[in-house]
Amino acid sequence: MNVQFKKGVLELCVLVLLDKQDRYGYELVQRISDRIAISEGSVYPLLRRLTKDGYFTTYLKESTEGPSRKYYKLTDEGRRYLDELLQEWETFTNGVNQLIEEGVNRE
Amino acid sequence: MNVQFKKGVLELCVLVLLDKQDRYGYELVQRISDRIAISEGSVYPLLRRLTKDGYFTTYLKESTEGPSRKYYKLTDEGRRYLDELLQEWETFTNGVNQLIEEGVNRE
DNA sequence: GATGAGTACTATACATTGTATAGTACTGTG
């Protein structure tokens, strides 16, 4: 899996998953890993950064399955940022796919 | 336009356009710029890198419109690499789009 | 001839964000 493709996308993935419900870090890693090979080590700094930037708030919650979990919750600002990113992603991938069509089509 | 999304994609775009026909650097910049905002300054180092890596060969050709042009031509190795990248791009974007679906769908 | 615009390419410092790796801490089980 091309590392460079992934840049910038990880935060989109995290924001999208949190749009649906609050989640803890490890769960986010697992959910994303179902679709894209990622390193655990990159998610936590990202979560910290996005929290610092005001897109999430966090709270601790006891777990019956292991240590307590740090949950992340999307803020309104986070939700707005997500909408932006979703649009950018769509515009961007459409642009790339159009280039691929142009390049691949042989007249 | 999110800079990080673009990482790794520029080389895919260049390879795809050269799959169709030989092109010179400036033309590649223009064609890609039609779809994605990119900086000219990033394309030339990329072209040099991919040439050094064996994916292109180059030749000079006189132009009637300005200075002579340095054309880039895809090698067989380049074509193979392109196929790889195309598959990776598809796998990757499908994975991201699936995550977006999951995250966005509210039950 | 000088100048400017457009064509065409080169070079470099820097910012950003993944990976890889190493580690910590908690809980339950054997």
Added chain:
DNA sequence: CACAGTACTATACAATGTATAGTACTCATC
């Protein structure tokens, strides 16, 4: 106690865009 699974923290490094600055050529205009 040791180990596995759960859950999180920290850091060095690689890679590749951007921004910026520049070079050189050709043609048109003054």
